[in-house]
Amino acid sequence: MASKSIAEVPLSSLTAPLLYPSPSEAALKLQYVGKKLQDVQAPAVVLDAAVVRRNCRLMLDTVQKLGVGFRAHVKTHKTTALTKLQVGEESQSVKLVASTVSEIENLLPWLLEYKTQGRDVNILYGLPVSPSSISRLAAVARALGEGSVGLFIDHPSHVKILEQVDPSAWPGQIPVWVNIDVGYHREGVSAHSKQLADIAYSLSSSKRTHLAGLYTHMGHSYSVSSPEEALKYMAAELEGLEEGAIEFLKITGAHETKSASATKVTLSLGATPTATSVQNLLEDSEGAKEYRAMIDKINRSFAVELHAGVYPVMDMQQLATRARPAQSPSNPTKSLLSFSDLGMRNLVEVASLYPDRGDKPEALIAAGSIVLGRDPCKSYPGWGVVSPWPLQDGPHYDPEGSRTGWIVGRVAQEHGVLTWEGPTGQMRQLEIGEKLLVWPNHACIAGVNFGWYLVVDSEKPDPERVRDVWVRWRGW
Known part of the structure; x- marks a missing residue:
């Protein structure tokens, strides 16, 4: 299905821009640009563009060198300007995850612009799909084209709900991502649970959906206090996700597919502490080599992808994790997390x-x-x-x-x-x-x-x- 222009999308389908209008960007710039921070009324929130650019470049450079994918979460900042920095100018693949439908709707004009440039666009709605959100997400999917909008599921009822979606409202198959719980106990199901098996059986007979990937969020990684501890959490997260994927694919029989053209199932892992911890793997140490070998091994069977959201700006919580050292062991002048x-x-x-x-x-x-x-x-x-x-x-x-x-x-x-x-x-x-x-x-x-x-x-x-x-x- 070809993507549409923003003019072809019914305005009534894009709820957020209508019900939550943004202030005039031009008026804000007239009010603030050129002023000293000392002359601005407080409270206000200030971003340092230099720090944000540096953090975004570091993440993109790291995943490129490791040969894994990256999906930027936009929930921290909720801006188009910072999303552009997260994606970068050179990548032909735009992979995002959002926590609200509003974030996705507000990104739509920019995503359509990137589609016209020949970039592959894929955005996930970051909570298990709710029936009331489907009509709005379907409008975005119609605009961006088939396969561009993915949904999270972690219960067989989600599959039943999606089976009932009118193909004229959401043409083509709907990409779904199964949430795997690796111990955080927020969303998701464990690798050996009956619920995961029930989801797999439901998907195997589904005509409206197809499995695009498995996803996990290791929020309890915020408790780490060193790079070594963060990397152990990352490894446990990836291994738990792989375990869930293998169990899931055994039930569906998809693991028997041998075709070289078959699309790999994506394994998407991360919270900012574990996602940023892989930046330590660029160092030439024995521990780094072992973790890289583990990632490479899993990446041969699946498409490993990292996701994170707060990394462009960081905060005191991230500083406390020490998921990266303050300086690179091989380059003491390079700040990594301070x-x-x-x-x-x-x-x-x-x-x-x-x-x-x-x-x-x-x-x-x-x-x-x-x-x-x-x-x-x-x-x-x-x-x-x-x-x-x-x-x-x-x-x-x-x-x-x-x-x-x-x-x-x-x-x-x-x-x-x-x-x-x-x-x-x-x-x-x-x-x-x-x-x-x-x-x-x-x-x-x-x-x-x-x-x-x-x-x-x-x-x-x-x-x-x-x-x-x-x-x-x-x-x-």
Whole structure:
């Protein structure tokens, strides 16, 4: 089925752009571009384009060298501009995963543009498919062409639901991805479960669907604390996914296909800690060689694919995993995972000061849980770390270092309380009305209540000046 232009898609089918209109990008640029961060009203969320570009390039370079596929998750940032950086300009394959139908609908104009350039486009709706979402996803599938939109399933009822989809609404077979649970216990089924067998039997007789791949998310990999531990999780994730695939294909009989032209089933694994841990495999060590050999072996029978979402911006949670070392063993000047690789910061303003409160000085910022979220970080007892900004570098709280500096020690809804950690004789003096930049614990949450990002670029002159505005998508 040929893809359509955006003009051929009924507007009523694209719910998000109609019900959740975005602010005017042109008006936002008039308002912000050229301003210094010091002159912007807080709270705001700031992205450093230089850091984002570097993180995206590192991921794309790594998967290319390892000979595996990559699927970028767009849920962290929800912008077209950053999605383009995740995909890169050279790849002929655009593979994405989204957590909301809104994200997919908002990407549609750009995806259609890429289709006209001859690029292969494939996007997955990242939750087990719900009946109420099918009509909207079908509209996107009609626009992009057969095989471009994939759906997740982890119950035989999902197959029955898709069997009833009108072929005129969703022409051709619907690509489905089976969620395998490798221990996180969010979505998915285990490799040896009766439920996986029931899914396999349902798919083997399905006329409306076909198996495109198996997918897993190892969210509990956020508990790791070293590259070695992250790689062990990655290996367990890949082996568990392979085990599920073999069991699944045995039931369907698909493993007996010997045709050289047969399409390999894709095994898609990742959470940012395990996905970024493979960047350690570019080092020439015995451990790296063993993991590469394991990936190569599985890649001969299946198409191994990594997926990740928060890696372009990183955050305090990712820093705490230490899934990559701070510097490359073979190139000590190359930063791999340090504060310099955190590309998102929240701009906040000091609202009041309490130097004599309790056993440590405190200050108030007009930014609480609706700005920073309530997700904790295992490496320190706070909700964000105050950076040395406006200095480019300088003393700040480091969970693995001095543990001296301002952190967001408590949060209410609109209120955040900064607490000074460490000797008071070293305290950075604050003033009411002073602007600060805070590294958040969880970037996916720290941007969610903002309609746009203010974009700076630390590789260009005047890194404190806003150079662009990236609009976030809204809706579900």
